[in-house]
Amino acid sequence: MKDPVPLPTSLRILPDDWLNPLPLDRIFGRRAPLEVDIGCGKGRFLLAHAAAHPETNFLGIERMLRRLRKVDRRARRRRLDNIRLLRAEAYYTVSYLIPAESVTAYYAFFPDPWPKKRHQRHRLFDARFIDALHRTLRTGCAFHFATDHIPYLEAVRELVGNDPRFEEITPYLPADDEKTNFELLFEGKKTIGRCSFHKVGRTG
Ligand SMILES: C[S@@+](CC[C@H](N)C(=O)[O-])C[C@H]1O[C@@H](n2cnc3c(N)ncnc32)[C@H](O)[C@@H]1O
Numbered sequence: 001m002k003d004p005v006p007l008p009t010s011l012r013i014l015p016d017d018w019l020n021p022l023p024l025d026r027i028f029g030r031r032a033p034l035e036v037d038i039g040c041g042k043g044r045f046l047l048a049h050a051a052a053h054p055e056t057n058f059l060g061i062e063r064m065l066r067r068l069r070k071v072d073r074r075a076r077r078r079r080l081d082n083i084r085l086l087r088a089e090a091y092y093t094v095s096y097l098i099p100a101e102s103v104t105a106y107y108a109f110f111p112d113p114w115p116k117k118r119h120q121r122h123r124l125f126d127a128r129f130i131d132a133l134h135r136t137l138r139t140g141c142a143f144h145f146a147t148d149h150i151p152y153l154e155a156v157r158e159l160v161g162n163d164p165r166f167e168e169i170t171p172y173l174p175a176d177d178e179k180t181n182f183e184l185l186f187e188g189k190k191t192i193g194r195c196s197f198h199k200v201g202r203t204g
Helices: 024-028 044-052 065-077 090-097 117-122 127-136 150-161 181-186
Strands: 034-038 057-061 083-086 103-109 137-147 166-169 193-199
Touching: 034 044, 034 090, 044 057, 044 065, 044 083, 044 103, 057 090, 065 083, 090 127, 127 137, 127 150, 137 150, 150 166, 150 193
Parallel strands: 034 057, 034 103, 057 083, 103 137
Antiparallel strands: 137 193, 166 193
16 A cells, blocks of 8 residues: 655745745645635635645635634645645735736635724725735636625625626525535524625636
8 A cells, every 4th residue: 555645744835925926836836726715714615615626726814823723734634735824914915925817716705894883994805905806816717705794795795896897796605514614603693695706808
């Protein structure tokens, strides 16, 4: 029997250069479509989705170290070599570290809603972040958003719905094993709002 390939000691990446786009092919050791989970939390979606799509590279972005360590441990246990993890702030990462037109899907599930009016400026989704998503998405590819806070869903719809660079498509519905930890908390108790938009324009 062949010896199993040794597990990497960590799937976390530490960029050599924080000011320029990440060398994705080197980081993943191959060229493949890239999907990004923004604020991946404990990674229930990321782990299930990456297991179901071994042909795709997945980057999980999360600023909480404890959550990221958990995802790292679980991904290595499941030998999910198509996952890499970055402990960094999502706006900075998408704006400065993700190469232009490199992403085939973004998932932002239950980003912090900042429900109080005076805190809303802390929300991740604003006009600048939408610009960064647009810059880094490939044409025809989408970002998927879900929240338990319907005013946040409405704000994203208002922000992107009238933007000719995007078109609303059928929302992404996760399979049962892909439901995030926060979705499981809210399921049956709160309305969950979802929307998905793809980047329009010339393909190829
Ligand atoms: C409400 S939790 C949702 C986690 C996961 N997506 C889920 O649905 O279970 C939001 C997560 O996003 C992370 N987060 C919030 N703002 C962030 C930012 N600007 N950059 C990176 N991570 C962020 C938080 O640390 C937290 O783990």
